[in-house]
Amino acid sequence: MSMSGRGPISWPWALVLLAAVFAADVAAVVLAPDGPTATWWPGSGISIALLVLASRRSWWWLVPAIAAVTVAANLAGDRPVDLAFWYAVANAVEALVVAWFLRRHDDRRPTLATLDDFVGLVMGALLGGLVMAALAATGIALLDDGSMLASFRSVFVSHSASTLVILPLAMAPARRLPRSTAWEVGVQATALAAVTLLVFWPGQTLTTEFLPLPLLVWAAIRFGTFVVAVELFVFAVTVTFMSAAGNGPFGFDYERGAVDAFGMGAVVQAYILAAALMSLPLAIGVEQRRRLLDRTTASERLFRHNFTESVVGMLLMRSSGPHLLEITDMNDAAARLLGPPAETVGRGLGDLLDTSEPLDLVATRILTGTLEGWRAQVGVRGRPETRVNVAVSLIATRPEPMFAAQLLDVTTEHEARRRLEAAERLTSATLDTTNALIIVCDLYGEVVRTNRATTAISGFPEEAILGSEVWELPFMPPGSSGYPTGLPEDVHAQISRETGLITSSGERRQVLWNASYVCDDRDRALNIVLTGIDLTGERTAAGLNRHLLEAAMTTALIGIDPRGRITVFNTGAVNLLGYDAQDTVGTSFIDLLDPDQVAARCPGETPEECFARLVAGVETDRETPARDWTWLGSDGRRHTISMTLSMAADTVAARLGYLCVGRDVTEARASQELLVAALEKERVAVDRLRQLDTAKSEFVSTVSHELRTPVSSIVGYTEMLQDGSVDEPTPTQRRLLGSIERSGRRLIALCEDLLTLAGLDAGATNWDRAHVDLAELVTSAEEAIRPLLSGRELTVTFDAPGPVVVLGDRRQLDRVLINLLSNAVKFTEDGGRVECRVQRSGDDALLVVTDNGVGIPEEEQSGLFQRFFRSSTAQQRAIPGTGLGLSIVAATVAAHGGRIEVRSAHLEGTTFAVRLPLARLAGVRTG
Structure with a gap:
């Protein structure tokens, strides 16, 4: 961590501060009087x-380091060894005591945000002064090296003042001052410096030491705590040094013998203490007042925003x-309900709402305290279809009673409730006309409702069923335990069970019951619904299943018993394999499979063991995954069959056997093999194309190398002809030579671009890897594109406020910036604007180039970074270029681990x- 932010400082900064302790202590010893x-x-x-x-965890080495630095400073100032060691220990103890006092509650860095923080600082400074003074006086007494009283007084005042002046620099929160006050800071600081020097100038003996204090008050009122802390520190250093040199009113008193050196030092430090006690709390108070005013202003804006933007209609009334209840203000939602403010403000709320109770009476009851607030659902006069929930409350009584009302349009909910009631009636009619038994129970199993079909199918009247427990229904067969037994744990699930039902006439019927929960909008169970479907008639159609199995079809359906014997062999299997269905029943299913494939997949296993492996997992997974097997037909022909096995069970999950479903995929697998072969050919073709692309890149690189040398010679000889080294050219010849030179240089640049792209394609980026400041690149780029602006009327701005360091090749990054800037200038018409800025964005450096030129159509931006890309706009306007610049930019940025983004539209400018x-x-934070 660095010294910025709220975290602990890093060890390099700690060493810097230790060096500052040493320098300050040496200076104090050198300036000390003879004592x-x-x-x-x-x-x-x-x-x-x-x-x-620093963090508390680092105190274990910082405290001894402070003591060691203090010893070294005292010895450097020719202090006695015993006195130097005593002061070093005392100084370390003082620092530890004060730091512990200020951070005794937690490990966070203390601040000077409130006056309570300042009181804590003052108490800490006085505590440190007392501790240091007591230890110093004790040391003087033990070492017999001076007056205890004079030492106590001098040390107490000097150390208290030092703490109170220096510590705010670390505790005061820094605040960015508005630009409008920058000149005022300069004027105030200049005035403070001038007055301080005037008061403490050599030979100045007038008692004018009060003059700098109003200027410190000026800073406290206007510039905040941090500026005051800085100015107070500089002021204290200036006053101390100049007074120690015998200047100013305090130095004059010392020179003429009015006070001794220790007395003069105590007075100076007391003067500094007074300045700190006067300016710092004033600055903190002003800062607190500013923050409170900001919060109040923000709260007022928030209230106004909430009032205006609320989706609930809000009224203010007096x-x-x-x-x-006269309306004084309303928001947009209320205006949509009651009418525009021009028609409603100034009117009474009772004139706009259709209520059963007069609103003036409601207001009177609220004012007298008999009613805390009033809520109701009312109508709006002139809009009979509208329903509004209104709540009126008293918000203030002085200087006059003020009311607030909230209006919520519930017209939709009102209509929804009416539709819900209609839906309830429809549901009842639907239940009564449904040809299925429907029984509704509460969560305890008591029947609370049935439909007409229940009475019609069971023969029992509704009165005989309502109030019964679900496990004691009158139509339950003897020995039954309920319809159905158990309920699902998940409220969204349902369970099914097929049971018998005995009607009132003694007829037995088969019913399939489904049980599920009815939940509210919070998924809380309210009721249990049992739905019974009469399956008696369906059971008479059981023979249709056999007919289905015997029908002609292309899918083989084979029933297998638990021992692996075939029980059903449908027509599809007969058509596929050619076997007679009667001959296969009772034979082993494994006999249908290719023996060689069975031996390969189930080596050394009997047919029973092989079948057990085939059906393994069916009971848990319900069905085996589809797998290709080779089946043998009656004529010996091999068929590739995609086969699945599933378990067949009765209604109580008793295993009856297995069902094999097989589809002939012989032709499909042959087609797949052909497809695989075709894909392999395509892969070989792709590899060949890749090799051709590599050869192409090598050819371009070779041609560029070979072309660049003769072109460079042409350009060189052209320059010799132009400067007259051979013969002085005529004007016509000079014009032609200039054309040759420009064309040659353009060919050289094209060769360079092609070589760069070839190197990037080959991964040959042998670039320097060094720390590059993008802000410096912007400065050099500003000079580099200046020739492009000759004769143009463009506004080009650059913004690089501070160092933005990346790791990369300076020349290549400079090329990226030059390419982007030259494109922006080239594609921006006269009178346009080009902006370039560099800044930090999180852990990234952000380089942005923006213009308001011709732009790039959105449908063409997908190929923007491809080689030789030229937008339709550039082609129509005949703007020269090779189309290689942006591809080089993109490849260079990618090689540096970055990315490039573009935002543009036709004739709307471009931002890269x-x-x-x-x-x-x-030791430096980069984010």
Whole structure:
């Protein structure tokens, strides 16, 4: 982590702060008067700031490091060894105590966001000063090296002031100042510096030390806590150094002997303490007031937004004039219900709503406290079809009673309720006309409703069934346990069961029962519905199944008993294999299969074991996956059959055997083999085409190499002829030579593009890998495209606010930017605009080039990055180009691990956005 943000600082920053502690302590010792203590000790404030900024887990090495740095600073200032070690330990203890005090509640970095935070800072500064003063005085007494009282006073004031001045730099939240106040900050800072220097200038003895304080107050009122903390620190350093040099009113008192050195130091630090105690809380209070005002303004905007944009009609009303509920404001939803504001504002709510109770009476009851609020469903005058739910409540009594009303259009719900009631009547009629038994029970099994078919089929009247338990229905056969037994655990599932039914006349019938739940809109079970279908008549048609099996069909249906013997052999199987159905019944099913294939798939197994393997898993999976087997016909012919096996069971899941379903796929498999062979030929053709493409790329690369050398010679000799090295050319010759040179350079550029693309295709990107600042590339690109703007009337802007570092090849990335910018200039007409900006976007660097030129039709953008692509717009306008630039850009960006995006439309401009991963730099955040 870096020092930015709210996380702990990294160890490089910690070392920087330790170095600052050393430098500050050395300076304090050098400026100290002739005595055991210094009148100013900024190292303590920096040490405390270091511990406050660091994680608690790193204190174990930071505290000893602070002590070691303090020892080194004291020894560097020629302090006695014993006194240097004592002060070092005391300084480390002080830093640890204050840091623990400020972070005693949690491990987060303390801030100066509220006055309570400032009180904590002041208490911490005083606590640190007392601890350090007590330890210093104790050390002076033990070492017999000075006055305890003078040392206590000087150390207490200097260390308290150091903490209170330096620590806010680490705690004060930074805030971006508006641009409109930038000049004011400069004026105020200049005035503060000038007044401070004037007051503490050498030879200045007037007691004018109060003059800088109003300027600090100015900063506290206008610029926030962080600016005040910075100015206070600079002010404290300036006052301390100039006073120590004997300048200003405090230095004058010391020079003329009014106070000694320690007294003068204590007075200076007390003066700095007073400035801090005056400016910092004022800045915090102003900052709190600003945040509170922002929140209040945001709340007011939110209220107005919610009021205006609410889908519920909202009214504001006051109690004045002839109406107790006079409308003063309304939102759009209310206007759609009651009418436009021009016609409704100023009228009473009772004039617009059709209520059974006068609304003025309702308002009176609310005002007297006999009614807290009023809700009702009412109509709207002039719109009899509209129904509205209205709620009226009192929101304020002073300076005058104010009411709020919420209106919700429930016309649709009202109509839906009416339709639901009609649907209920239709449902009842449907149940009574359905030719199936329908019994509705509660969740305890008690019958609460039946239909007419139940009485018609069972013969028992509805009165004999209602109120009965489902397991005690009068038409249940003896020994039955309910219809059906058990209920599904899932409320969306249903179970089925076929049982007998004995009618009131003693006739026995077969009924298939389905049981399911009726749930509400929250999936909570409300009732149980039993639906019974009379299957008696269907059972008389059982012989149709045999007829179906004997009918002519192309699918083989073979019934098999649990031992693997054939029990049913349908006509489809007879037609397929040629066997007689009667001859196959009782034979083993395995005998129908090719013996060689059976031996290969079931080696060393008997026919019974092989059949057991075939039907393994049928009971759990209900059906085996389709698999090809070879069946032998009666004439010895082999048939490829796609075969599945499923279990046949009765209504109580007792296994009766298996059903084999087979389809002849001999011709289909032969077609598949032909298709596989064709696909193999196609694969070989594709490989050949790929080889041809590689040869083509090598040919282009070779031709480009061979072409570039003679063209370069032509361009060189042309330049020699142009500059008169051989003979001075005539104007006509010079024009022709210029044409030759331009054409030659265009051929060289085309060769370079072809070689670059060939290298990218071959994966030969032997580029430099270094840290490249895209902001610097933008600056160089601005100069590179300047010749393209000669004679053009284009507005070209560049925005690269800070370093944006990526890892890549500077020359190739510069080429990407130049290609995009040159395209933007080339495809933008005079009077147009071209913008280029570089910024960070998360973990990516974002390079954007935007123009308002001719654009690219959307239907052509899919081929934008293909080689030699030329848009129809460019062709129509005869804009020169090879169509290789964007393909090189896309390939280069991809080679750098990035991506490129385009947004354009015909005659609406074009935006290219290149995203590249940011480089990771040690100790620097890249996002």
